[in-house]
Each structure stands twice: as structure tokens, then as C-alpha cells.
Amino acid sequence: MPDPFVSRSLDEIRFWSRIMKEHSLFLKLGFRCEDTQLINEANNFYSVFEAIENKSHLFTVDTDPQVIRTFNEEVYIAAANIWSFKRKVLGLIIQCKLPGGNNLPLLVDHTSREANYFRNRLAELNQGRLEPLPDAIIDENVFFLRIMADHAKFIGHLLDPSERKLVEQARNFSHDFDQLLYQAIDLDSMRPQSQTHPLLDQFLDQNRVSVKSLRDFKATARDLIDACRIKSIIHPLLADHVFREAERFLYIIDAFEISLNQSKM
Template identity: 30%
Template sequence: MEKRVPQGKLGRRQFAGGAMATAGASLLATPSLALPDKSYAACESIGPLALPAGSAYTPGISVDRRSRKPVFLPAPGAGYAAHAVSEVLFWTDQLMEHAFFISLLMPGDHLRGPRDEARQYQNLFARHFLAARDRGYGDYGISSLLTSTRSSVQRFIEYKRRMQRAQESGSLRSLVWPLFFDHLAREAERFVARLDRLAYGDIALQSDEVSAFWTTIMADHLEFIAHLLDPQERALIDQATARAGQLYQAHAFRVDSGQLATMADEVIDFKSAAEQGIETGQIKSIIDPALADHVLREAVRFSDEIRRAQ
């Protein structure tokens, strides 16, 4: 296992416990984006956030442009800071959109409270993203970014799990499937686990963990797509369902990394074609183009991680 222990690393308990103390200072210092007022009018502006354009300042971060939005990845041979910052950039962007999708699927006055919570998380993770992107980090000055991000992610996990339980019990009547809440929570929980490892200076990816996580995430995506396509899109529904089954099989029987890399590339091709068809109206669905691009970026991340894993 490749490990790098930068000066000032945090123990697991100290890392988790110190997160709340550092979150406020680091986020308040981030310009360009303010959390919305708690007024009803401010929280009812539902849509993707238009963040200022920019590039990652931390050296060693590359950009994959197969999706509409850039995917920040550690470049070959990159150091500890580039691995840590690229992880934060990727997942804070995804979590920002998780909050957007949740708010989009909570219409009506009776869902104003949980919808407002989701909107505030959308703004919060946008600020974390900008804090990671718009500053250059070195190996010895990244702990505050990791701790503040971890604190926010943990709170968002609690929100997602609370919403999942409410939807399952019938006390919440939103348009969010319980599995979708669970899926989003699992992604955030995995991000916390990665932050914990990074806090110890450990940048390594374990192939068994990467396989177990991403095969189920990709299979979930394909089942979501199948259920959001127009029923007339029978061929695409069958394709998505069949590919999901293949990924569940790969999860159950742990195929080798070469086969997983091929499967990842096939999923990227399928999602790229689906995104283009949705964007141009050639595919009939109720899939927002932002969601199509979101799941494509995660397939790109899957492909990257399986090739880097040991």
C-alpha cells in the first residue's frame, strides 16, 4: 500500500472531531457564493448553480472532458495533494448535484422544509468545491480542506438517511425513490471513508473495494435510467437492464480489473450516447440532461479508479 504521511496529519478521531471547528472558518473565507437566505423565496430558485469558470490551482490535477462538466482526476505520478484535492473536487461537485436532484424531486408546499434543506446543501458543497479548486494546495497545508469537507458530508449523509427512512415509512411523500436516497447516501459514505484515508496520507485505492463500490453504483444508475425512460423506449430499457445485471454479476463474482476496465468503458459509451440522445430529444425520457451528465462523470471516475487501483 502506498502511503505518504504529510506533516500535521490527523488521527481518525481528531480528524472527525475537529471538522466542525474548522468548517465555519474555511467556508466563510470562500468568496463568490453565499448560502441562501432562509426565506421561502430564496430557497425556491431551484436549478443547477452557475459557478464561475476556472481551473484547479493545485499542481498534478488533470481534466477529463468526455462529459459536459470537467472531471478532475489525479494525473499519472501526481503527489498526495493532487490526489486529495481531486477527490474533493469530484465528490463535492457530485454532492452539490445530489442536493439539486433531491430538491427537484420535492415539489409542492408540503415539502418546502426538506426542499429548503437540500438547497442549502447545494450551496454549501458549491462553496467547498470552489475552496478546493481556486486555491493551490501543497502536501502540508490540506488538512483544513479535508476536515471541513468531511463535516459537511457527514451532515448531508444524516439528511439523506433521514429522508430515506421518511420516504420508506410514508411520512415523506416526495418523488425520490428510497433506493435513490440510499444510493446517494452510499456515495457520500464512501467519500467520507476516502477522506479518512487521505487524512492519514494514504492515497492508495484497493481493487476489491473499488470493484465492490462502483459495480453496484453503476448498476443502480442503469436501473434508474431504465425506469426514467419513456415506456416506448423498449430497446434501451432492455439494454440498460441487461447491463445492470452484468454489473451485479461482476459485483457478486469479483471479476478481474481488466474485465472491469472494459465494462467501465462500455458503460461510458452507453451513457455518452444516452446523454446525447436525451439532449437532442432523440431519446424519450424524463431524465434531466444534468442527471445524464452526472452519471456519465461517475462512470469516468470508475474507469479512472479501476486503472489506478492496486
């Protein structure tokens, strides 16, 4: 039987190392041409996470767990380093030291939250201290609902204002996911009394419906951007990037649903 620790570690690294690699590219594209040091740092992180992504595919679920534990430690350092870089960039933007750049403060903060999530997950795996299911359901949904709300805001902002219908749809998704996030935060503050099977089951069902709708909207936007059928400044890779993160959230919701039903039985 494959070791769950190994398979879970490889799954997390393969997904998030690609995300970190793409963050490096997006940040670089948002810097001014004179920001050569920051551009070089972003390029370096792109290479680091590309190498991590490639290395992760050399392992299998039958790899020695100790080898994977060591790999996790290496990746943790890289995730911590890119988190520090993103927070440095955020500070420069907020202090008006990068005037004229195209990296939105919320976008930089968003990418740093994902880097922090990644490094924390690696630490939890190596320490064998994953959260109990009820806690994980709430915490993961709070994290990803905010990510989805951010995505809707970014899409609405980066579409050309003349794409009025799509901009309106993005704003509606932003509002919907803000509301879902507030509900999740309320559920969080009511712990542990809120962690009943019926409430958690409804929580997952409700979020799944909204995430599927947003995922489909992102898929449509991605395809329209690829075909040059709408006006925007959204990089085609960014359109695919946010689509994959919605798919990831749906995968996590479905996995929680299965585990929740098994625990009930």
C-alpha cells in the first residue's frame, strides 16, 4: 500500500510548486523595467520552483518516506523564502516605493497567503499533525473562499471596462464569495458547537455549488482570452492559473465530503 504521507506530500508539492513558479512570473511582469533587482529575484524564484516541480515528478508513491520528508524540508525553505520576497514587495508598494508598477497590493498579499499556506502544509505533513476533520473543513474553506473572492476581484479589475457584462459577473461573484467567507468565519467563531455533521455537510454543499459556478466562469473567460475574443489585460496563463485553483478547491471539498460521510458511518 502506498504511504499516505508520501502521496499527500507529492500532491501538495506538484500543485503548489507550479503555482509559486507562476506567481514569480506574474510578479515579474508587474514590475517596472528599472526594477532590475526585483526582476532578477523573481526570475530566480521561477527557476527554483520549476526545479522543485520537475524533481517532484521523479518520485513515486512508493518512494521512501524519509526521502520525501527531506524533500519537504527543502521545499519548505523555498516556500518560506518566496513568502518573504512577496511580503517585501508588498511593503515597497504600500510605501509608494514602486510607483507606476502593475502589481496590485491585494494581489501580492494574495500570493503571499498562498505561499504561507504551502509552507504550513509541508510543516504539518512532516510533523504528522494534520488537523482533525471538522477543523480542517472550516479552516480550508475559510482560506479558499477568500482566495476565490480575490480572484473575482482581480478578474473584474483586469477586464477592459468596456466588457461590461463580464465585469458585472465578476463583481457579482466577488460579492457572493465575500458573503460565503463571512458565513465561514461565523461558523469558525462558533466552534466547536458548530461542528456537527449536518452543518458541515450543508456548508460543503453550499460552497460546492458556488465554486462550480465560479470555476465555469473562469473556464469561459480563459477560453475567450485564449481566442482573443474579449478585451482585457489578463495574461492567458493567469486565466488558467485561477481556473486550476478553483478546480483544486472543488477537489478538496469533494474529499472532505467523502471523509465526512465515512466518519458518520
